[in-house]
Amino acid sequence: MAATTAGAPCLLLLHGTGGDENDLLPLGRALAPGAALLSPLGKVREQGMARFFRRLAEGVFDQKDLEARTTDLAGFVERARALYGIQEKLVAVGFSNGANIASSLLLRFPETLAGAVLMRGMVPFVPPQPVELKRKPVLLLNGLEDPIVGTDEVGELANILRAANAEVTLHWEQAGHTLSQGDVLMATDWMRKFY
């Protein structure tokens, strides 16, 4: 965990498939200079690539594993908070597979996060019961040419979050699954506005 500046939120950085705990550190520093950064490595391996939960195929999730790994992640956050004395609000910043476990965390353990930046995220699951997110800010960053995450899926994710009373900001870039400079600028503005 990196050192913190008073008043800044703590960011929970969650990398994409095949990434690692270092990938999002520069982005975290750009989004919230001085913020404490909590950046775990996904524990699942898919042909050697690190992930946060198992999938059966691209975009088809092993729901049992997702549920168990989300509970694990909530436990990790709680232990890290105690270990490092983190009092700040926690904002998840997840990319792709990391965005998917971030939204699962938000929907299953709403009290864990103060908000989230979900980059190229999908619907992790449809909540079986109403969820209350109490106007927590959530930024969805998506690519109009993303071959993995379709526009309908993003719309469904936004609807699930809005139905849970999240304050959703939906932003589209002329981009694919890879992040662009516009995503970073948008996320930086959003962070300044809400935290």
Ligand code: MLT
């Ligand atoms: C997932 O498995 O979470 C999504 O397919 C995104 C990915 O990691 O490729």
